Amino acid sequence: MEKTTLFDKIWDSHVVRHVPAGPDVFFIDKHFIHEVTSPVAFLNLEKRGIGVKYPHRTIATPDHNVPTVDQDQTIKDKLSRMQVEKLRENCRKYGIELHDLGTAHHGIVHVIGPELGVTQPGMTIVCGDSHTSTHGAFGAIAFGIGTSEVEMVLATQCIMQSKPKKMRISVEGELGKGVTSKDIILYIISKISAAGATGYFVEYAGSAIQSLSMEARMTICNMSIEMGARGGLIAPDETTFNYLKGRQYAPKGEDWGKAVAYWKTLKTDEGAVFDKEYHFDAADIEPMITYGTNPGMGIKVKDRIPTAEGLEGSNKASFLKSLDYMGFEPGEPVKGKQVDYVFVGSCTNGRIEDIRAVAEFVKGKKKAENITAWIVPGSREVEKMAHEEGLVQILEEAGFELRQPGCSACLAMNDDKIPAGKYAVSTSNRNFEGRQGPGARTMLASPLTVAAVAVTGRITDPREVFDN
């Protein structure tokens, strides 16, 4: 029998039709929508005079531009309010399940999907948001789509896609102390560049990946898009099943056993061929941070920013432009640089495990004077757990400001903006120019590193604070 990869198994079983010399007609099991990329899709449906084909396969939540304070009140920003109201109206009209502001499962779409147990192994999942790749952590094919495709899924539950190439990235060995899954992915992207996986779908494998919790796996899959990949996935295993068991939408009773039996078949056959493979050693990975304006511009916290040596033409110009934006010099160390803001949140690192890590680190300590520290849970559920576990108290005593769930300063569509010229060390996934507000300077790092920065006020290797 032909040896196939996990990706092939799921992809091939969702192809409704192969278009000759064209893309595949690809069936979508679950579709998530939010307020920003869906309104025009609904508008176009109306113009065409058609409805939503399978409303129960779509789930909605407003997350991108919602305020993170006073969520029980009317949204002040007129345009944001209009988008949220449109989402409500469309969900009502077409019978789509909505997790609205203030309800028990409101939150960032990529945080609530897994929490509700909607995200399951073997599924195809799309959303008009590139970080849909997060759901790949469960052994699903999940990727971001544009608004035209949102419209296609609403109208037909299918999109037209050419099958991407396959890449496997294996990380073997044990992670060192103070090294997290965020460091793994920042390390990988720094090695293969922000465009290095364009055209590919990535499977993450190896003992270092298998040892990770679901939350940590989601962090890795989340950032697949930051190296250009369409998405990333990890074969489901006991960790996956244990996470899912008992969740609202997870299979129950007899169905559970059947589902697990199927999920266990979802893995790459030994000897299956990938178009490209990378191997990394977990022992080489240390706490990472970005110094530039794309996620591929990452270094170990203890290292120096590279020099422009060896770069030419537009490569060199882009590198220098990026450093100029950040206010850094080629070749200088980042450690010790003063920071103004820290942000813990987003669909990359806004889950309970991340908040636990930060709380554990700052327990009994105080944030530095020069730091404004925001912590924004990825969902109401995370927020609730953080309260119940006493984490909120610890964080507030350390001087962190807790906000309500949403995307917040990850993309600064709401009021949570980093002022121009200020430095933010952030657990989110993008350090593009202006991502966290016009002129904001973002450095991406793990929740642990962010906690260390909050306490010292400067770029710090978390392991050095541990040791004291």
Added chain:
Amino acid sequence: MAYDKFTVLRDTAVPLPTENVDTDQIIPARFLKATERTGFGDNLFRDWRYDVEGNPKKDFVLNDPTYSGKILVAGKNFGSGSSREHAVWALYDYGFRCVVSSFFADIFKNNCLNIGVLPVTVSPEFADKLFAAIEADPKTEIEVNLPEQKITLLSTGEFETFDINEYKKSNMQNGFDDIDYLLNMSDEIEAFAASR
């Protein structure tokens, strides 16, 4: 939605050699709050085009009257980052019908094809030639021929052919979109959905 048909486009071009231009630069998130698909062109490259007071930045290419045209020649890895189709809407709304680069981000390229902006991938060498020719003479014309899958620098006659899959090509030439195709096969989709 159906869009303008694309066959042969002959025009001057705007050069933007910067690499890794991400979708947050093409259209910053704070301009994504509309519930309709109009007016995005005004905010195309907003933070590179205007300063915080809203005054045009002289050194940015879109503010330089020397350059114009429906073709944008862009640096490597254009359109990385977000899936926001608003980035393509902004390009389209501003007046671009074709983007040329030696490398495109995936979702961006898909989005282009879905709304009728033709992404043309050329070799890095050809991209450099285009940049040099436009810089030497901003009035230099480029011809993008979709039926022949060919891009030509008209001043010298140098050309390259480019890839596009047959299905997408015929969609672009006819101004069709995927939904038209999918709606025509609803029975097949329904049967498939029922089996899941």
